[in-house]
Amino acid sequence: MTDVAIGLTVNGQPVEVSIEPRLTLATLLRRHLRLTGTHIGCEHGVCGACTVIVDGDAVRSCLVFAVQADGTEVTTIEGLARGEDLSPLQAAFQKHHALQCGFCTPGILTTMHALLNEEPNPSEDRIRDVLSGNICRCTGYLPIVEAVLEAAAAYRKEARS
Amino acid sequence: MNTFVGLPLERLEDNRLLRGKATFVDDIMLEGMVYMAILRSPVAHGRIVRVDLTRAREMDGVVAAFGGSDFDALPKIPLRLAPVEGVARFLQRPIARDKVRFVGEPMAVVIATTPELAEDALELIEIEIDPLPAVVDWTTASAPSALLFEENNTNVTARYTVCEGDMTKAFTAATYTRREVFYCHRHTALPMETRGLVAAWNETESRMRIWGSTKVLWFNRKATAEALGLELDQVHMLGTDIGGGFGVRGEIYPEDFLVPFVARKIGRPVKWIEDRREHLMATNHSREISCDLEIACSREGLILGLRGIVYGDMGAYTRTNGGIVPVRAAQFLIGPYRIPALEFDVAIFVSNKTPVGTYRGPGRFEANFFRERLMDMAANDLGIDAADFRRINLIREDELPYSTGKLVPYEKPFIYDTGNYQAALERVLEAIGYDRLRDLNGQEIDGRRHGVGLTCFVECSGGGAKENSRVVLENDGTISVHTGCSMIGQGLETALTQLAADTLGIQMSHIRVHNASTEDLDEGFGTFASRGAIKGGNAVVDGVKNFIEEITRFASEVIGRAANDLQWKNCAITAHDGTVLYDLPELAKHAAARQRVVEANGSYLSTDLTFSYGAHAAYVAVDPRTGAVEVLDYYAAEDIGVAINPMVVHGQLIGAIVQGLGGAFLDHLIYDKDGQFLTGTLADYLVPTATDFPKVRGESYGEKLASTNPLGVKGAGEGGIVGVAGAVANAVAAALRPIDVKITSLPLSPPRIWNSITDAANQVSSS
Numbered sequence: 001m002t003d004v005a006i007g008l009t010v011n012g013q014p015v016e017v018s019i020e021p022r023l024t025l026a027t028l029l030r031r032h033l034r035l036t037g038t039h040i041g042c043e044h045g046v047c048g049a050c051t052v053i054v055d056g057d058a059v060r061s062c063l064v065f066a067v068q069a070d071g072t073e074v075t076t077i078e079g080l081a082r083g084e085d086l087s088p089l090q091a092a093f094q095k096h097h098a099l100q101c102g103f104c105t106p107g108i109l110t111t112m113h114a115l116l117n118e119e120p121n122p123s124e125d126r127i128r129d130v131l132s133g134n135i136c137r138c139t140g141y142l143p144i145v146e147a148v149l150e151a152a153a154a155y156r157k158e159a160r161s
Numbered sequence: 162m163n164t165f166v167g168l169p170l171e172r173l174e175d176n177r178l179l180r181g182k183a184t185f186v187d188d189i190m191l192e193g194m195v196y197m198a199i200l201r202s203p204v205a206h207g208r209i210v211r212v213d214l215t216r217a218r219e220m221d222g223v224v225a226a227f228g229g230s231d232f233d234a235l236p237k238i239p240l241r242l243a244p245v246e247g248v249a250r251f252l253q254r255p256i257a258r259d260k261v262r263f264v265g266e267p268m269a270v271v272i273a274t275t276p277e278l279a280e281d282a283l284e285l286i287e288i289e290i291d292p293l294p295a296v297v298d299w300t301t302a303s304a305p306s307a308l309l310f311e312e313n314n315t316n317v318t319a320r321y322t323v324c325e326g327d328m329t330k331a332f333t334a335a336t337y338t339r340r341e342v343f344y345c346h347r348h349t350a351l352p353m354e355t356r357g358l359v360a361a362w363n364e365t366e367s368r369m370r371i372w373g374s375t376k377v378l379w380f381n382r383k384a385t386a387e388a389l390g391l392e393l394d395q396v397h398m399l400g401t402d403i404g405g406g407f408g409v410r411g412e413i414y415p416e417d418f419l420v421p422f423v424a425r426k427i428g429r430p431v432k433w434i435e436d437r438r439e440h441l442m443a444t445n446h447s448r449e450i451s452c453d454l455e456i457a458c459s460r461e462g463l464i465l466g467l468r469g470i471v472y473g474d475m476g477a478y479t480r481t482n483g484g485i486v487p488v489r490a491a492q493f494l495i496g497p498y499r500i501p502a503l504e505f506d507v508a509i510f511v512s513n514k515t516p517v518g519t520y521r522g523p524g525r526f527e528a529n530f531f532r533e534r535l536m537d538m539a540a541n542d543l544g545i546d547a548a549d550f551r552r553i554n555l556i557r558e559d560e561l562p563y564s565t566g567k568l569v570p571y572e573k574p575f576i577y578d579t580g581n582y583q584a585a586l587e588r589v590l591e592a593i594g595y596d597r598l599r600d601l602n603g604q605e606i607d608g609r610r611h612g613v614g615l616t617c618f619v620e621c622s623g624g625g626a627k628e629n630s631r632v633v634l635e636n637d638g639t640i641s642v643h644t645g646c647s648m649i650g651q652g653l654e655t656a657l658t659q660l661a662a663d664t665l666g667i668q669m670s671h672i673r674v675h676n677a678s679t680e681d682l683d684e685g686f687g688t689f690a691s692r693g694a695i696k697g698g699n700a701v702v703d704g705v706k707n708f709i710e711e712i713t714r715f716a717s718e719v720i721g722r723a724a725n726d727l728q729w730k731n732c733a734i735t736a737h738d739g740t741v742l743y744d745l746p747e748l749a750k751h752a753a754a755r756q757r758v759v760e761a762n763g764s765y766l767s768t769d770l771t772f773s774y775g776a777h778a779a780y781v782a783v784d785p786r787t788g789a790v791e792v793l794d795y796y797a798a799e800d801i802g803v804a805i806n807p808m809v810v811h812g813q814l815i816g817a818i819v820q821g822l823g824g825a826f827l828d829h830l831i832y833d834k835d836g837q838f839l840t841g842t843l844a845d846y847l848v849p850t851a852t853d854f855p856k857v858r859g860e861s862y863g864e865k866l867a868s869t870n871p872l873g874v875k876g877a878g879e880g881g882i883v884g885v886a887g888a889v890a891n892a893v894a895a896a897l898r899p900i901d902v903k904i905t906s907l908p909l910s911p912p913r914i915w916n917s918i919t920d921a922a923n924q925v926s927s928s
Contacts, residue, residue: 020277022277023277030187030188034190035181036181036184036185036187036188037180037181037182037183038181039185039187039353039354039404040187041353041354041355041437042437042842042843043436043437044437044842044843044844046842046843046844047353047437047843049353076181077180077181078180078181078182080180081179081180086176086179086180090179090180093175093179094171094172094175094176094179095171097171097172097808097809097811097812099175099178099179100405100650100651100652100812100813100816101352101353101354101402101403101404101405101406101649101650101651102174102175102178102179102183102402102404102650103185103352103353103354103404103405103650104353104404105178105179106181109179124855127851128851128852128855129851129852131850131851132850132851132852133850134850134851135353135843135848135850136353137350137351137352137353137405137407137816137820137848138353138405138650138812138816139812139815139816139819140815140816140817140818140819140820140849140854140857141819141849141850141851141854141855142815142819142855142857143812143815144851145851145855
């Protein structure tokens with residue numbers, strides 16, 4: 001199959017790449033760009049582990065062809081921290097023990113980051129609703145909800161300024 | 162003096178995991194690496210007529226393709242545990258040869274330059290299978306119209322009986338008996354990371370390196386070396402980050418032999434990553450046990466005897482875990498209760514389904530459900546409150562240590578060492594508000610019937626006698642700790658660092674605990690049965706103590722003063738008056754200059770187990786119109802002895818409860834009567850999501866320390882799951898008691914509950 005040339009921005013960096021049209025955005029990120037923080041858990045859009053942010057929306061990178069991401073701005077887990085410091089959301093996850101094995105965590109962080117950017121004051125029910133598209137087998141979700149509720153304050157502050 | 166042990170410290174592993182900088186097996190990329198895909202049987206039982214690889218081999222991008230006969234040099238998957246007499250006759254070849262025995266069994270492999278091309282090539286393999294009748298349960302297995310292994314002339318892999326006390330006397334003296342048949346459905350762990358392996362054969366060094374193995378690396382190394390005809394030191398298992406273990410990951414599976422075998426054969430590194438559909442049909446299943454159980458009681462509710470038959474459906478083959486799941490189910494039927502007469506017949510059989518192995522709380526989840534459900538029926542029949550019934554029968558503190566008797570043919574009797582079982586129950590009753598809730602049992606409130614249910618449990622941990630450690634002074638003055646325990650995501654890296662730092666009396670930042678790897682440690686054991694803190698923890702403490710002696714000895718050499726003039730204090734070698742002579746970076750420099758490695762080995766050896774214990778309570782509302790159950794409140798308490806990191810063990814408890822709730826209500830691996838597998842996606846196989854069980858509470862506490870290890874730890878990974886099915890089933894039964902619904906089988910899914918309600922209503926109307 002002929003490769004297709006695409007251009008996109010990943011974590012603020014411009015990327016030009018030629019890729020087979022049948023390959024997913026997840027494969028582009030992991031195999032071609034070696035951004036292995038995005039994890040593949042089911043490849044059929046249920047578990048949410050591969051979630052990245054495309055033009056502001058949380059998107060399952062296993063359900064998007066790489067060529068569909070042409071011209072978009074993509075943020076992955078590697079793009080969340082602020083340099084040396086963990087982002088407020090990441091720090092809240094650590095504080096509340098909202099991860100154990102950490103395999104689902106990148107997808108959950110990106111999903112919650114996209115939510116809080118849009119809705120910096122979500123209720124617990126709203127968080128649970130949005131989070132229900134991501135599977136975690138370790139934590140039982142309770143500490144994740146606590147962490148997101150706490151981190152929301154930082155997003156509200158940012159939204160005000 | 163403990164500075165760090167006992168504190169709820171943030172985890173060291175989090176930083177890399179939160180940044181996406183961890184290294185899971187699929188993140189390993191090697192030069193020249195190629196990818197394996199596996200053709201799996203689409204039918205449950207049949208004779209292989211033809212496997213034609215011609216077209217697959219001709220496809221562009223395909224490096225090689227192999228069928229069953231290409232792997233004749235490989236042995237069967239070995240038995241690691243529970244060698245109950247008979248089970249070893251049913252071991253699995255790594256690839257099907259003449260017959261297939263379950264949907265998902267490997268039949269051929271393709272190696273290609275990309276994973277996509279390897280999968281494409283699978284489509285070009287032509288197969289022909291003559292189907293045979295499928296064995297799907299005890300009835301079809303015991304009336305063998307079809308034998309899985311003709312040469313064994315039976316589908317029953319093992320059968321044994323264990324007994325303690327005088328059963329005839331118990332049932333003669335009893336004024337009350339009841340017998341019921343219970344069923345725990347097939348489900349499994351479903352870690353978020355599927356299995357995967359990377360194997361690289363280095364021809365020059367004549368050495369095989371394997372990434373992706375975990376749990377019991379040294380056993381796996383030995384088995385792999387034997388399978389490949391290599392010496393032990395020619396095979397190495399390297400640790401990676403692990404996306405959840407829960408028992409199913411890290412055993413020797415067919416792929417653990419196929420991948421390195423092919424890597425050596427073709428002389429290129431080979432990666433195989435299981436996809437989710439493969440995972441659901443190829444990674445161990447668990448839990449499918451039925452139990453015909455009978456209880457004998459006095460009029461006052463004292464249990465006099467418990468007897469029954471445990472039927473363990475093991476799927477198509479005996480895997481590494483042998484008969485452990487039904488063995489433990491029978492053994493744990495006694496629970497934390499004083500039961501003078503016990504008799505269990507255990508029947509272990511094969512069926513045309515995915516093989517079974519351990520899943521968090523193996524046998525316990527099932528046994529506690531069977532026993533606690535029957536106890537509630539007995540209590541209700543006798544007019545005794547469910548909590549009182551348990552209070553009467555729980556082993557009292559003054560009866561400990563308590564021997565359960567020999568309930569496993571190949572093991573010594575269990576000795577429950579320390580505990581206060583009543584106190585654990587009272588904690589849970591108080592926390593859930595039992596006295597108030599029991600008045601709501603069966604009441605209809607806003608259209609839903611409410612109920613509260615209980616379970617008490619004992620959990621044993623710390624199997625596997627020995628663990629090892631190695632403590633090394635690195636060139637930069639930090640201290641590396643190596644252990645045989647794999648870090649499977651449960652926080653062990655942090656907990657072991659806390660222990661090492663306290664033993665050394667230094668800050669945790671000076672220490673790095675490494676994931677298990679056979680290149681770093683000559684001998685080790687592994688992580689299972691909540692043994693990481695027990696066996697790994699005590700081994701690390703021993704290694705660190707030896708390291709303190711070693712570094713003092715080394716300093717005495719450097720300084721030229723007798724070792725007993727020196728002491729290890731405040732992260733340095735000091736004189737007795739406290740004067741600092743050398744700190745760690747200085748000692749590291751001296752070691753480097755002398756080309757000396759300052760290191761010490763440690764170990765911990767004990768065949769004694771630990772026994773944590775506790776209780777669970779569930780409060781539910783059942784909608785009789787739909788069969789849907791809402792868990793309104795859940796509380797579990799477990800005495801785990803010493804908590805090295807209370808935050809970590811609390812996370813284990815809560816996470817395990819929710820996983821158990823999934824097991825009780827949602828997770829269900831379903832086969833049809835032909836053995837066809839029906840739940841191959843996450844849209845079919847349901848696990849808890851964030852909206853399912855929002856109200857879950859619990860406490861891991863330390864009241865009675867373990868008497869069997871120096872740290873006093875009891876293991877903390879499984880107590881949260883073992884009581885869940887019993888507690889919620891009892892709660893649902895209590896809610897539906899006024900309409901005579903009998904709850905004896907899992908899962909408690911809406912259609913099944915609704916059917917039970919409808920059946921009960923039909924019985925009433927027809928009588």
